[in-house]
Every structure is written in C-alpha cells, then in structure tokens.
Amino acid sequence: MTDLTQSLIDRFRVCSVxxxxxxxxxxxxxxxxxxxxxxxxxxGVIAAIGLVLTRWEAVHLLPVGLFYRFLTAHGxxxxxxxxxxxxxxxxxFAGPVLLNSRLPAPxxxxxxxxxxxxxxxxxxxxVFTGHADVLFTSYPPLKAHPLYYLGIILFAVGALIxxxxxxxxxxxxxxxxxxxxxxxxxxxxALTAAIIAVITLLHGALIYIPTLLWSMDLMPMDAQVYRLIxxxxxxxxxxxxxxxMVSIWYxxxxxxxxxVVINEKISRTAFVLYVLFISLASAHHLxxxxxxxxxxxxxxxxxxxxxxxxxxxxxxxxxxxxxxxxQRLRGFTSxxxxxxxxxxxxxxxxxxxxxxxxIFGFFGGITGVTIGTEQxxxxxxxxxxxxxxxxxxxxxxxxLSFMAVTYYVLPLIFQKRIxxxxxxxxxxxxxxxxxxxxxxxxxxMGVFGVPRRHWDTSFxxxxxxxxxxxxxxxxxxxxxxxxxxxxxTGVLIFIAIAVVTVxxxxxIVAGDIENRVSGLPSGVLSxxxxxxxxxxxxxxxxxxxxxxxxxVFIFLACFVIYYFANxxxxxxxxxxx
Ligand code: HEM
Ligand SMILES: [Cu+2]
Numbered sequence: 001m002t003d004l005t006q007s008l009i010d011r012f013r014v015c016s017v018x019x020x021x022x023x024x025x026x027x028x029x030x031x032x033x034x035x036x037x038x039x040x041x042x043x044g045v046i047a048a049i050g051l052v053l054t055r056w057e058a059v060h061l062l063p064v065g066l067f068y069r070f071l072t073a074h075g076x077x078x079x080x081x082x083x084x085x086x087x088x089x090x091x092x093f094a095g096p097v098l099l100n101s102r103l104p105a106p107x108x109x110x111x112x113x114x115x116x117x118x119x120x121x122x123x124x125x126x127v128f129t130g131h132a133d134v135l136f137t138s139y140p141p142l143k144a145h146p147l148y149y150l151g152i153i154l155f156a157v158g159a160l161i162x163x164x165x166x167x168x169x170x171x172x173x174x175x176x177x178x179x180x181x182x183x184x185x186x187x188x189x190a191l192t193a194a195i196i197a198v199i200t201l202l203h204g205a206l207i208y209i210p211t212l213l214w215s216m217d218l219m220p221m222d223a224q225v226y227r228l229i230x231x232x233x234x235x236x237x238x239x240x241x242x243x244x245m246v247s248i249w250y251x252x253x254x255x256x257x258x259x260v261v262i263n264e265k266i267s268r269t270a271f272v273l274y275v276l277f278i279s280l281a282s283a284h285h286l287x288x289x290x291x292x293x294x295x296x297x298x299x300x301x302x303x304x305x306x307x308x309x310x311x312x313x314x315x316x317x318x319x320x321x322x323x324x325x326x327q328r329l330r331g332f333t334s335x336x337x338x339x340x341x342x343x344x345x346x347x348x349x350x351x352x353x354x355x356x357x358x359i360f361g362f363f364g365g366i367t368g369v370t371i372g373t374e375q376x377x378x379x380x381x382x383x384x385x386x387x388x389x390x391x392x393x394x395x396x397x398x399x400l401s402f403m404a405v406t407y408y409v410l411p412l413i414f415q416k417r418i419x420x421x422x423x424x425x426x427x428x429x430x431x432x433x434x435x436x437x438x439x440x441x442x443x444x445m446g447v448f449g450v451p452r453r454h455w456d457t458s459f460x461x462x463x464x465x466x467x468x469x470x471x472x473x474x475x476x477x478x479x480x481x482x483x484x485x486x487x488x489t490g491v492l493i494f495i496a497i498a499v500v501t502v503x504x505x506x507x508i509v510a511g512d513i514e515n516r517v518s519g520l521p522s523g524v525l526s527x528x529x530x531x532x533x534x535x536x537x538x539x540x541x542x543x544x545x546x547x548x549x550x551x552v553f554i555f556l557a558c559f560v561i562y563y564f565a566n567x568x569x570x571x572x573x574x575x576x577x
Pocket of ligand 1: 452
C-alpha cells in the first residue's frame with residue numbers, strides 16, 4: 001500500500017448506508033457542533049420553563065428581574081447558539097459529506113469552532129451573572145457589559161469562517177470532480193444558506209462592533225439606526241434558518257420515503273429568491289418605527305417581502321408533492337391519501353419533518369404574512385402575536401426539523417443506535433402538539449392585546465394603571481402554560497435521547513441492518529429507491545399529486561380567512577364615520 005492510499009484511508013471512512021466517503025475531520029466537526037448545540041438547547045429550555053410558568057399568571061413564578069434574565073438567556077441560547085451551532089453541523093454535512101469531498105482546511109474548522117465556543121461562553125457568562133439583561137435584541141439604550149458584545153462578535157467571526165469554509169468545499173469538490181452532474185439540491189440549499197449567512201454576519205459586524213464601542217463609552221449610538229441594522233442581521237438570520245430547514249425537508253423526504261424533486265429548476269430558483277429578497281423583508285421589524293416613511297415600509301414589506309414568501313410557498317408545495325410522488329412510486333396509489341396514511345409515521349425523522357412542514361406553513365407562514373403587512377402590523381406589534389408567530393416558524397418549523405434530522409444524524413454520523421427508541425418515536429408528536437397549543441395560545445392572547453416581553457400583564461404589582469383584558473385571556477394563559485410545558489418535555493426527551501445515544505449508545509455493527517434491530521429509523525433500515533430522472537419520473541409526473549393539491553387549497557382557504565379577518569379587526573379600530 002502506498003503512503004497516499006494510506007493517508008486517504010486515514011482521512012476518510014465509508015458510510016455503510018449511503019456508500020458516501022466521509023472526511024473524518026468533517027465527521028468530528030459535525031459531532032462537536034451538534035453536541036454544543038444541544039447543550040445550548042438545554043440552557044434555552046430550562047429558561048423556557050421559567051418563562052412559561054411566569055407568563056401563566058396563575059403561577060407567575062419568577063420575580064421581575066429574573067424573568068428578564070431568563071428571557072435574555074432563552075432567546076440567545078435558542079435562537080442564536082443552539083440554531084447556529086446546529087447549522088454549522090449541517091454545513092459540514094451538506095458540504096464535504098454529501099459531496100464526497102475532503103474538507104479543505106481541517107485546522108481552520110477547529111479554529112472556527114473554538115472561536116464560537118469561546119464567544120458563546122463569554123456572552124452566556126455575562127448573561128448568567130446578571131451583566132446583560134438586555135434581551136437577545138439588545139436594543140440601545142439598554143446596555144450590557146462590553147464582554148457581551150465581544151462574545152457575540154467572536155461567535156459571529158467563527159460562523160463566518162465556517163460559511164466561507166463551506167463555500168470553499170463546494171468549489172474544491174467541483175474542481176476535483178468528487179460528485180457527478182450538478183450539485184445535490186440539499187447542498188444547493190445549504191449553499192444559499194451559507195451565502196445568506198455571509199450577508200447576515202457582515203451586517204452583524206456592522207452593528208455589533210459600533211455597539212461594543214458604545215458600551216465602552218467610546219462613541220454614541222442612535223436607537224433607530226441600531227434597529228435598522230440589527231434587523232438586517234436579525235431577520236436575515238431567520239432566512240438562514242428557513243433555507244437550512246427546507247434543505248432538511250428535501251433530505252428527509254428522500255431518506256424516509258424516496259421523495260422526488262419534481263422540478264430541480266423551480267426548487268433551485270426558489271432558494272435563489274431567498275438570497276435576493278430577504279434583506280428587504282427585514283423592514284417588517286420597523287413597521288411602527290418613526291424613522292422610516294410609509295412608502296419605504298409598504299414597498300419593502302408588501303411587495304418585496306412577498307417574493308421571499310413565494311419561495312417558501314414553492315417549497316411548501318414541492319416538498320409534500322415530492323413525498324406524495326415518492327410514496328406513489330412505492331405502490332401507495334389507491335385513493336387520494338393512501339400515500340399519507342401509509343407513510344412511516346413511526347419514524348421520528350418522517351413525522352418530525354411532516355409536522356415541521358405543517359406548523360411552519362400553516363401557523364408560521366399565515367401569521368407571518370398577516371402581521372408583516374404594513375397596515376395590520378399596528379394591531380400586532382409587540383403583542384404576544386409575535387412570539388406566537390415565531391415559535392411556529394423557528395421552533396415548530398426549524399427546531400423541529402433539526403430534531404427530526406438528528407434521528408438520521410445519530411445512526412449515519414455517530415453510527416449509534418438511537419437510545420429510548422420507543423420514546424423517540426413519539427417525541428415529535430409530544431413536541432409538535434405542545435408547541436402548537438402554546439403558539440396558538442400566544443397568538444390569540446396577542447389578538448386580545450396582551451403584550452409580549454411583559455412580566456406582569458395583570459398589573460397587580462403596584463402599576464399606576466391597569467388594563468382589563470377579556471376573561472378568555474386567562475384560559476389562553478393556561479393554554480400557553482400547559483402547551484409550553486408539554487413542548488418543553490418534548491425538548492427534554494429529545495435532549496435525553498441525543499445525549500444518551502451519543503455517549504452511551506450501542507454502536508451499529510455488521511448485521512444490525514439485516515436483523516432490523518431497534519433504534520434505527522426506517523430510511524436507515526432500508527433506504528428507499530432514489531429517483532431523479534428516467535421512466536419512473538415520467539410515470540409519476542403523469543399521475544400528478546392530487547392529495548397535495550387538496551392540502552394546498554385548504555391552506556389557501558385558511559390564509560384568506562385569517563388575512564381578511566385581520567383587516568376586519570383593523571377596521572374596528574377606525575372609529576370614524
Ligand atoms: C419548549 C420550547 C419553548 C418554549 C416553551 C418557549 C417559550 C417561550 C416563552 C414563554 C417566551 C416569552 C414570550 C414573551 O413573554 O414575550 C419565549 C420567548 C422567545 N423564544 Fe421561546 N420557547 C421555546 C423554544 C424556543 C426555541 C427553540 C427558540 C428558537 C429557536 C425560541 C425563541 C424564542 C425567542 C427569540 C423569544 C423572544 C425573546 C425576547 O423577547 O427577547 N424559543 N419563548
Ligand atoms: Cu423578520
């Protein structure tokens with residue numbers, strides 16, 4: 001054996017399920033990022049329990065100071081640290097692994113990881129020691145200890161390096177011809193996520209470096225300028241989450257039921273729409289701000305934003321349609337919905353993906369477009385409708401898709417059988433059910449005017465005035481409380497499964513797959529046939545996706561009703577005439 005082949009053997013392992021060649025450093029970086037992501041998720045969910053039990057006024061657990069500290073810790077650890085560490089793992093998976101390629105600069109990968117971990121620890125340190133009760137948006141004039149901003153900057157620099165590293169991997173893989181034809185759609189989606197990440201993180205530098213200087217009293221800071229640039233970071237970051245989530249949908253659809261991509265060009269174009277229009281959509285965070293004029297607001301949110309929404313609607317159709325077609329090719333052709341009834345509902349990778357699509361599309365999408373409308377925003381701004389909306393998008397959508405894909409990452413990357421398999425099968429149901437109850441309760445509390453980020457909406461702590469909310473709000477608070485606790489239980493189960501699997505799980509050995517041992521999801525036990533072109537694809541196009549078409553029209557009906565109901569509510573406020 002030559003030295004060269006030996007070094008190749010040292011560098012790669014071969015995946016026994018997919019046959020892909022896996023760069024060992026990429027493998028380890030996926031593991032490291034995923035583990036840290038889950039630790040941050042644990043911080044986030046502990047804080048969430050405190051928040052839920054406080055917003056449920058019948059319990060009202062935390063004192064005022066701790067409430068805002070927990071709110072900061074929760075938003076930061078969930079939306080920034082958990083999500084972004086997990087996304088780094090996705091980039092290492094969608095790049096080197098799916099492209100069969102080497103990681104161009106393994107050491108740089110570890111440097112970036114180190115920067116991110118240090119940043120995360122430093123920022124969390126200031127939060128947990130009470131030096132940064134500024135919520136994750138850190139709007140001036142609220143001021144945190146300079147280390148808070150420094151930690152975020154270090155974290156962002158690390159994430160920026162990973163994004164560039166991913167782009168470099170794609171270029172090198174192309175040059176070295178490690179994959180045939182055009183790059184896989186999942187990688188393409190991840191590439192758009194990486195490009196948006198670069199744009200986002202540069203905006204992050206643009207705002208956090210001045211804010212760091214301001215916190216050290218070295219320069220002034222204008223609150224409106226801060227909000228404008230912060231949301232170029234804050235909103236675009238959500239688009240990274242969406243692009244990553246949609247890539248996972250395509251991946252899991254293929255792995256679980258042999259989902260087909262009905263039209264590569266359309267799906268790719270939809271991803272590109274995200275890159276082109278997403279920064280403009282950030283304007284929806286400034287709709288009641290005095291600094292910007294109505295023309296700017298209406299143009300950015302009511303016109304340009306819809307082009308990004310269009311992209312999500314395209315994926316929201318092509319993914320379920322691809323699943324339906326995949327199932328029909330596997331023989332589930334009778335009636336309109338046999339494909340859905342006979343789907344692998346016991347595979348948490350599948351059920352998690354489906355719930356992610358439904359919660360994101362129905363609850364997240366519909367509420368988002370509605371409250372993002374310039375005129376309607378005035379009745380939604382800073383009410384509980386906001387956390388209602390984004391818990392549907394980023395939690396029910398993105399975080400749930402991340403959990404679902406973990407059930408494939410554990411066997412494929414960590415090469416372990418999933419622990420507590422019986423629990424794993426029901427985990428997506430528990431989480432999705434609790435979360436839906438919580439997010440709907442939040443949304444309707446908001447409709448009744450209950451503010452978000454508010455410790456005492458009963459105004460019983462000596463406030464100079466009081467507001468009487470409709471009595472149904474008490475019921476909705478219980479919905480928030482109970483739904484939130486169920487969702488938190490779902491997260492804790494997920495964390496327990498992931499941690500026990502990673503550190504104590506049984507390693508997959510030869511024969512496990514043939515013997516169909518427990519702890520392996522359906523797509524790992526037998527990977528469905530992957531269809532990209534040819535006769536099969538033609539056959540399926542002739543049949544179409546009648547079930548998905550029905551679901552699409554149900555969706556549109558809900559959309560229209562909710563949207564117009566909101567214009568109606570708005571008209572009640574207009575007491576002229
Ligand atoms: C079991 C899961 C979760 C529960 C029970 C939960 C619950 C809550 C509650 C009660 C609030 C406070 C709402 C308010 O008073 O305004 C909140 C805020 C928030 N949550 Fe969650 N959450 C969960 C998961 C997540 C996840 C996974 C993410 C992100 C990926 C997330 C992101 C946020 C953000 C960004 C805020 C706003 C923080 C702020 O206003 O500064 N949550 N959550
Ligand atoms: Cu936004």
